[in-house]
Amino acid sequence: MTYFSKLAIGILAASVLVLSGCGGGKSTEDEGLTLHRGNSAEPLSLDPHQASGTWENNIIGDMFIGLFTENAAGEPIPGMAENWTTSEDGLTWTFTLRDAKWSDGVPVTANDFVYSFRRILNPETLAQYASLLFAIKNAEAVNSGKLPGDALGVRAIDDHTLEIKLEYPAPYLPGLLTHYTSMPVPAHVVKEKGNDWIKPENIQVNGPFKLVEWRTNDYVHSVKNPLFYDAANVCLNDVFYYPTVDNNSAERQVREGRLDLNTDFPGQKLEFLNKQLPGYVRIHPYLGTTYFSINTRTAPFNDKRVRNALGMALDRDFMTAEILKSGQIPAYSLVPPGVANYPKGASVKWAGLSLEERKAKAKALLMEAGFGPDHPLEFEYVYRNTGDNPRVAPAVQADWNDIAPWVHVTISGTETQILYADLRAGEFEVGDGGWIADYNDAQNFLYLMETKTGQMNYSRYSNPEYDELVERSNKELDMQKRAVLMRKAEQVMLDDMPIIPMWYVVNRALVNPKVTGWVDNVVNIHRTRYLCIDQDAHK
Amino acid sequence: MFGFMVRRLLVAIPTVFLIITLAFFLMRSAPGSPFDLERPIPEAIKVRLAEKFHLDKPIAVQFGYYLKDLSRGDLGPSMKYKDKTVGNIIAEGFPVSATLGLSAMGLAVLIGSLLGGFAALKQNQAGDYAVMGIAMTGISIPPFVTGPVLALVFGLYLGWLPTAGLDRGQLTFTHLLLPVITLALPQIAIISRLMRASMIETLRSNYIRTAYAKGLPGYAVIVRHALRAAVLPLISYLGPATAALLTGSIVVEQIFALPGIGRQFVMGALQRDYTVVMGVVILYATLIIILNLIADLLYGVLDPKVRYD
Numbered sequence: 067m068t069y070f071s072k073l074a075i076g077i078l079a080a081s082v083l084v085l086s087g088c089g090g091g092k093s094t095e096d097e098g099l100t101l102h103r104g105n106s107a108e109p110l111s112l113d114p115h116q117a118s119g120t121w122e123n124n125i126i127g128d129m130f131i132g133l134f135t136e137n138a139a140g141e142p143i144p145g146m147a148e149n150w151t152t153s154e155d156g157l158t159w160t161f162t163l164r165d166a167k168w169s170d171g172v173p174v175t176a177n178d179f180v181y182s183f184r185r186i187l188n189p190e191t192l193a194q195y196a197s198l199l200f201a202i203k204n205a206e207a208v209n210s211g212k213l214p215g216d217a218l219g220v221r222a223i224d225d226h227t228l229e230i231k232l233e234y235p236a237p238y239l240p241g242l243l244t245h246y247t248s249m250p251v252p253a254h255v256v257k258e259k260g261n262d263w264i265k266p267e268n269i270q271v272n273g274p275f276k277l278v279e280w281r282t283n284d285y286v287h288s289v290k291n292p293l294f295y296d297a298a299n300v301c302l303n304d305v306f307y308y309p310t311v312d313n314n315s316a317e318r319q320v321r322e323g324r325l326d327l328n329t330d331f332p333g334q335k336l337e338f339l340n341k342q343l344p345g346y347v348r349i350h351p352y353l354g355t356t357y358f359s360i361n362t363r364t365a366p367f368n369d370k371r372v373r374n375a376l377g378m379a380l381d382r383d384f385m386t387a388e389i390l391k392s393g394q395i396p397a398y399s400l401v402p403p404g405v406a407n408y409p410k411g412a413s414v415k416w417a418g419l420s421l422e423e424r425k426a427k428a429k430a431l432l433m434e435a436g437f438g439p440d441h442p443l444e445f446e447y448v449y450r451n452t453g454d455n456p457r458v459a460p461a462v463q464a465d466w467n468d469i470a471p472w473v474h475v476t477i478s479g480t481e482t483q484i485l486y487a488d489l490r491a492g493e494f495e496v497g498d499g500g501w502i503a504d505y506n507d508a509q510n511f512l513y514l515m516e517t518k519t520g521q522m523n524y525s526r527y528s529n530p531e532y533d534e535l536v537e538r539s540n541k542e543l544d545m546q547k548r549a550v551l552m553r554k555a556e557q558v559m560l561d562d563m564p565i566i567p568m569w570y571v572v573n574r575a576l577v578n579p580k581v582t583g584w585v586d587n588v589v590n591i592h593r594t595r596y597l598c599i600d601q602d603a604h605k
Numbered sequence: 606m607f608g609f610m611v612r613r614l615l616v617a618i619p620t621v622f623l624i625i626t627l628a629f630f631l632m633r634s635a636p637g638s639p640f641d642l643e644r645p646i647p648e649a650i651k652v653r654l655a656e657k658f659h660l661d662k663p664i665a666v667q668f669g670y671y672l673k674d675l676s677r678g679d680l681g682p683s684m685k686y687k688d689k690t691v692g693n694i695i696a697e698g699f700p701v702s703a704t705l706g707l708s709a710m711g712l713a714v715l716i717g718s719l720l721g722g723f724a725a726l727k728q729n730q731a732g733d734y735a736v737m738g739i740a741m742t743g744i745s746i747p748p749f750v751t752g753p754v755l756a757l758v759f760g761l762y763l764g765w766l767p768t769a770g771l772d773r774g775q776l777t778f779t780h781l782l783l784p785v786i787t788l789a790l791p792q793i794a795i796i797s798r799l800m801r802a803s804m805i806e807t808l809r810s811n812y813i814r815t816a817y818a819k820g821l822p823g824y825a826v827i828v829r830h831a832l833r834a835a836v837l838p839l840i841s842y843l844g845p846a847t848a849a850l851l852t853g854s855i856v857v858e859q860i861f862a863l864p865g866i867g868r869q870f871v872m873g874a875l876q877r878d879y880t881v882v883m884g885v886v887i888l889y890a891t892l893i894i895i896l897n898l899i900a901d902l903l904y905g906v907l908d909p910k911v912r913y914d
Contacts, residue, residue, distance in 0.1 A: 110687060113688065116688075192653055192657065194640075194646045194650065261687075264688055283698060284771065311868070312862065315768070315859065318760060321768075322761055322767070322768045484637045487637055521645055
């Protein structure tokens with residue numbers, strides 16, 4: 067035998083071995099009660115105090131239950147709290163906890179909550195999302211290390227009674243307390259295991275599912291927790307969460323039946339999917355708005371006529387109907403429709419005009435501001451080079467250039483996180499961006515434009531009238547009056563146009579019709595405990 | 606030969622060091638940091654995070670810290686995955702990428718050299734044109750087209766194979782077949798072209814004419830004498846190509862939802878997860894050096910003209 071034929075046979079044998087060597091390993095679970103969830107991305111952490119993504123929330127919220135949790139429609143319902151009272155000034159909330167156990171049988175007590183709130187706000191924990199809890203008394207001071215952890219306004223009156231004191235009345239507290247930042251961690255496990263408590267071999271949960279395996283970039287596997295307080299009503303035994311980064315691949319896997327659902331699909335394929343997979347496509351308004359920020363600190367954008375002109379000239383109907391094509395709604399306000407405690411939203415005044423009228427008006431406004439053939443308006447629009455944004459940007463550019471021959475807009479695509487860093491640093495002229503609310507309340511949108519918000523107020527918008535109205539709404543206990551104040555504030559801001567609302571975001575999902583219990587909702591939270599599989603559907 | 610190996614490995618040390626240095630400074634010179642998120646981290650926390658990863662120190666000092674950890678075999682914690690280290694991530698992802706890459710390379714070498722050899726023997730005949738036509742197609746159609754098409758045809762329409770993923774973490778024949786073919790197709794094309802060219806050249810050389818003149822049967826001339834010489838250019842190509850395939854392909858891993866290291870590498874670069882990127886770069890550099898060394902040693906085995914001293 068020659069060297070060559072030995073080599074060839076060796077390679078052949080190796081590849082056959084490699085390809086066939088590691089088969090076997092068949093699943094032992096009852097497939098009928100196992101759910102395969104496409105979950106859009108790989109979790110960076112499963113510790114509720116370290117998480118920061120909605121895809122992490124999908125897994126974490128199946129494992130831990132805070133004082134409040136979500137029902138199938140994503141609305142806040144009592145979780146660990148059985149009932150609660152609020153003091154007259156709205157600043158002290160007292161919760162009575164239900165009898166519940168961690169998955170190792172240890173009771174869940176008010177001390178677990180105290181420990182958890184102190185843990186996430188402890189600067190040593192390095193929690194990136196802790197600022198969400200700054201409504202709690204002294205939370206900000208504790209988080210920045212100015213006050214010790216025991217100064218935090220959370221205390222256990224007894225094992226079953228928890229008291230939370232607030233900095234200002236926050237009528238949206240039940241919604242906020244469903245968020246993963248408020249979820250309890252098992253104090254007895256975390257104290258013993260440190261940061262390794264979240265490993266499958268150590269973790270204990272108080273929710274319906276318990277982590278058993280996490281293969282990076284492959285899947286996370288959780289099983290039903292029999293000690294969960296509502297275990298009797300949990301249908302599924304196993305749930306797998308897959309990091310379906312590639313929408314198209316996920317869509318094929320849903321069509322194949324390998325995934326029971328995926329929390330997104332390629333927008334351009336909407337018509338095709340509606341035809342191919344009747345009953346699978348789910349589209350619902352989401353708690354989010356895509357808007358462009360205008361840097362109000364720099365000329366000529368410190369002139370609200372210029373800002374309004376730019377806002378008017380954009381053909382949102384074309385962009386949503388012809389480019390995005392999956393149910394996005396043209397936006398004329400910051401707060402999207404469907405937000406809780408905010409019945410009738412504000413809107414820009416020119417929303418009713420036709421596009422031609424708006425373009426003419428935009429030209430007039432720009433001329434009024436001193437622009438013309440001799441003094442052209444030139445600026446750069448930066449956009450996120452991901453998703454649909456690169457296809458929208460040229461349409462935006464064309465609309466602006468169309469105002470008058472002396473408007474010259476250049477566009478430039480940037481990596482998402484770099485763009486957001488530039489926006490925060492104020493290094494831009496006009497920039498694309500968006501906001502998905504953390505909890506269902508208009509306040510979570512309006513705070514973005516407050517002067518004190520700083521970096522996150524990308525446009526650096528500052529109007530004392532707006533700030534005062536928002537401040538008053540934060541202190542208002544009467545929900546009706548509060549809504550009126552917030553709406554007034556939003557109208558003031560929209561008239562100034564520091565941001566250009568573009569469209570309201572929708573959440574998209576492909577859900578196999580055999581999955582029951584899926585309720586489309588505005589917060590896009592679908593806890594696995596409410597889902598089941600109709601085993602007769604496909605047989 | 607042993608001396609040659611030692612010398613080569615000694616040269617490899619400064620090479621790897623140079624690569625680590627370049628990668629480290631290039632990575633840090635990209636704008637942004639791992640802690641630039643859509644929702645900003647409170648300033649006090651950001652300062653502590655920077656402190657934890659030494660990002661608050663001058664870059665030269667950071668490099669010192671990195672080398673110190675590295676010398677103990679510690680690739681450090683991931684800056685994005687809070688519960689995992691770079692070592693964990695590579696240990697989980699590399700076996701998948703390596704299996705995929707080795708299988709694809711094995712398949713490509715086998716089919717590519719057969720096709721290339723065949724084309725060379727049928728030079729300028731229908732068989733040659735057919736094979737080279739296929740090869741050109743293989744080079745021209747990128748994996749992000751062949752992958753989804755294969756998945757659609759064999760996964761969905763015919764239902765013979767899974768469209769993506771592994772079998773609960775297991776690398777099975779059926780789950781790997783489509784990604785391996787997708788990854789192998791362009792390699793088959795390149796290898797068959799290399800093989801054809803070098804085979805044609807060899808077949809024209811004097812010693813082959815002599816072999817025929819001696820009256821050796823055609824099979825013996827081609828397999829024993831021609832192939833052995835013709836395969837040399839292929840070997841030098843295979844070193845770096847195998848390293849590239851072993852460290853994973855983002856495209857194939859993405860399309861077939863495979864938990865390999867290639868996807869992690871690109872995600873790490875985009876998210877500025879410095880330590881993960883560095884870890885994969887070091888792995889990649891080491892593999893290239895080792896595989897090049899193996900290629901050079903194979904030269905000696907196959908080519909009697911090569912001496913190592």
